Amino acid sequence: MKTEMTEEQKPHSNEEEVTKLMIDNPSDFRFHAAYLAYSTAWDKTALQEVKTKLNEIMLSLTSKEIGYSTFYKQLGLYRKRSSKYYARKNIETQRKREWRKRRAKDTRNARHRRRR
Numbered sequence: 001m002k003t004e005m006t007e008e009q010k011p012h013s014n015e016e017e018v019t020k021l022m023i024d025n026p027s028d029f030r031f032h033a034a035y036l037a038y039s040t041a042w043d044k045t046a047l048q049e050v051k052t053k054l055n056e057i058m059l060s061l062t063s064k065e066i067g068y069s070t071f072y073k074q075l076g077l078y079r080k081r082s083s084k085y086y087a088r089k090n091i092e093t094q095r096k097r098e099w100r101k102r103r104a105k106d107t108r109n110a111r112h113r114r115r116r
Helices: 029-044 048-062 068-076 096-115
Strands: none
Touching: 029 048, 029 068, 048 068
């Protein structure tokens, strides 16, 4: 006896397969660079919901709803940065006068440490 499953009984996959947008325009440098950034982020993720969000961001750039700075800001949330050069570092500076005082003090202290 062959039984057929109804629509309600069939196993559903909660995540539909999201396809990558193929809307690159190599003649427009800014758009091409944005597309490459999108493509890299899209390829590195396995989550379908993230891929959907990336597609939405790219489509909003294509339709000129957002500008490039907003595009990169939104895309940055989903990009994986493996390079150490992307991380921002705080650089501590000091004035030349402070540096000279500190060096003189260190030299003076080193001189007294040697005498003991």
